[in-house]
Amino acid sequence: MIVDVRIYTCAVNRVAEFVKLYEEKAWPLQRKYLGNCLGWYVTVEGELNTVVHLWGYDSQADREARRNAMAADPAWAEYLDAVREGGMLVRMENRITRPAAHFAALSR
Template identity: 70%
Template sequence: MIVDLRIYTTLPNRLPEFVALYEAKAWPLQLKYLENCLGWYTTVEGELNTVVHMWGYADQGDRERRRAAMAADPAWGDYLREAGERGLLIRMQNRILKPTAFFEARRAGR
């Protein structure tokens, strides 16, 4: 399993607008294509105006297939266009994570 960790930072006071747009237009598509959301959060302390979400995949190939299918959906392009036109984001970060062996062993033992 790998985890796609995404961290998005909005302009000050624009976080609620970004979250509302995402929930209405992107969330249904990501659930349809990506399926395995491990968490979707906003910060309350630390770097503010930040969204963190994580998606689980079997492997990098699984991630690439799912994201390519989503990217091919015209509704995804519509969402990206609208998000860009609103100018809500100032930074987007993406990290691919893999679990350590001891964590995997713990999960397997449950």
């Protein structure tokens, strides 16, 4: 398994607006295409105005196939347009991670 850690930094005081748009337009699509959401969070302390979500995949090929299918859906393009036009995000980052050996052994 791999985990895609996605980190979004919102413009100051725009987190609630971004989360609302995401819930309405992106969440249904991501649940449909990506499926395995491991967590979805907003920061309380530390670097504020940040949203973090984690998605689990069987492999990088699984991730690419799922994300490509989502990207082909016109509703996804509409969501991306709304985010861009709304100017809510200032930074997006993702990290592909895999379990460390000592942790992976626990999940077997």
